[in-house]
Amino acid sequence: MNRIQKQRLAWRCAFFALFVLAPPLDLLRLDLTQGHFILFGQPWTLGVREASDNVQAVLNLALRAFLPLLSLVGFGLWLSWRYGRLYCGWLCPHFSVVELINALMRRASGKPTLWQREPLPEHQLDGTTIHPRRSLWLLVAVSVSAFSLLWAITLLSYLLPPAEIWAGLLQARLSPNQALFIGVATLLLMIEFTLARHLFCRYGCAVGLFQSLVWMANPRALVVGFDRRRAALCRHCDASCEHACPMRLQPRRIKRHMFACTQCQQCVQACERVCSRHNEPGLLRMLQGPCALDVSVRDFGHRPPTPPDCFPDAVKTGEH
Structure with missing residues (x-):
């Protein structure tokens, strides 16, 4: 695991912990019993009822609803425009589970998903060595069930008081509706984590699709570049x-x-490891700006020249 992947792991673990702990710590949740958001322990209302007149009501609505929403959407647009699905690959708590289940399933069957036609090589040129063991299917099942249950409980705690939910679980006195929500959500998540996972990320996640569409509109955004001259x-x-x-x-x-690239850079790391066996720099590299045009506009019949500094390590070795 190189430095980038260690950083990704740290970011994903921290954000997953934040995702689970935000409701119990009252950092962010929508309390349906009170009818408003809780933000950093304080009630966040629209301020319409408390307004003294219509002007004050409109001002409160603009400052407490539209301005934060527009700021969030604007930041998301900027981030996606420049870096694509960076949130997915570096923060998303769902994608963190996807990667974990993929890894466990490969160790159990040799295939990262049930839809993979053939098992992956047990020995890869990037140094990855995995000998599948059927006994690990039990670990896959336990992980899928545990994460599905945790996700279901966490989602409900974003809507109802977390103390009430966790107390009800520990004391086995959840209300019928709470038990039904957790049960159905857990079942659906188990099906998704078992069968869909990356397919949901590619085709079903609105947040991911939004990032990809914005990213595709920017030909100079961050992409995985391929050094074609050393293909x-x-x-x-x-x-x-x-x-x-x-x-x-x-x-x-x-x-x-x-x-659907999530900018996780695992492919770049794998290529670097393979090429290092021959004392060569990797053929894959994260590129943006003019260097990204070779990847982004090539499919429209263009063959833009690749600036020589796009693959500086290759230049040093005299390949270019």
């Missing part, structure tokens, strides 16, 4: 970069085919 080095590779991708993408293809 011959791929001839004897086992496609370790593709095996590393949690979204089951092919990183050497054009941007349109990388629509």
Whole structure:
């Protein structure tokens, strides 16, 4: 695990903990019993009822609802425009579970998903060695069940007082509606974590699709670049970069085919490891600006020249 992947792991763990702990700590939740949000322990209302006149009501609504919402959407647009699905790959608590279940399922069956046609190589050129063991299916089942239950409880705690939910669970006195919500949500999440996972991320997640659409509109946004001038080095590779991708993408293809890329950079790490066996720099690299055009506009019939500094390590070795 290189420095980037260690940073990703730290960010994902921290955000997952924040996702679970935000309601109990009253950092952020919508309390349906009180009819308003709780933000950092304080009630967040629209201020319409408390307003002395219509002007004050409109001002409160603008400052407490529209301004925060527009700021959040604006920041999301800017982030997606420049970096694509950065939230998905570096923060999203759902994608963190996706990666974990993928890894466990591969150790149990040799395939990261049930829909993978053939098992991945047990020995890869990037140094990954995994010998599947059927006994690990039990760990897969336990992990899927545990994370589904945790997600269901957490989602409900964003809507109802967390103390009431957790006390009801520990003392087995949940209301019928609370028990029904947790039961149905857990079942649906178990089905999704078992069968869909990355497919949901690619085709069903509105947040992910929003990021991808904005990202696709910017040809200079951050992308996985491929050093085509040294493509011959791929001839004897086992496609370790593709095996590393949690979204089951092919990183050497054009941007349109990388629509669901989460910027996790696992493919870049895999390529670096393979090439290092031959004392060569990796063929994959995160690029943006003019360097990204080779990936983003190539599928429209253009062949933009790649600036020589896009792959500086390759230049140093004399490949260019």
